Amino acid sequence: MLNCAVIMGRLTADPELRTTSNNLSVVSFTVAVDRRFQSPGQEKQADFINCVAWRQTADFVSRYFRKGQMIAVQGSIQTRSYDDRNGIRRVAVEIVVDNVSFCGSKAESGASGQSDRYPAPASQPASYRNNGSEDFSDIEAAEDDLPF
Secondary structure, three states: OOOOEEEEEEEOOOOEEEEOOOOOEEEEEEEEEEOOOOOOOOOOOEEEEEEEEEHHHHHHHHHHOOOOOEEEEEEEEEEEEEEOOOOOEEEEEEEEEEEEEEOOOOHHHOOOOOOOOOOOOOOOOOEEEOOOOOOOOOOOOOHHHOOO
16 A cells, blocks of 8 residues: 655745644645646646644754745645534545655745755755654755756
């Protein structure tokens, strides 16, 4: 069996970090993903995909990503049921995030006067994979993967 979701799009809002009663970091965010095809004469359409990240991945997302930035997300699709405020049963579908990566240009991230072809600076990791480590010392820019 396989449950793997990979999406790339723009954040619809700034991620907000929360902490559970067990002191676990969690962040929920929505990614707007453009649809591949559009009918002639119609505006582009997008799907809005809910995502949730836990622990170090949540800390990473809340620290480095902002509304409007491109983000790539890899994880698994999860469904859960809950009762809303009115007692109506609801179903939520979301991606539980394992990995996130920067996708936009450096200029989109707020750096001024620099070309779009340069990667994120070393102070901003190019991507983060949740490997269970408790600190960010193992995160570094993927300089070996640069095309120049």
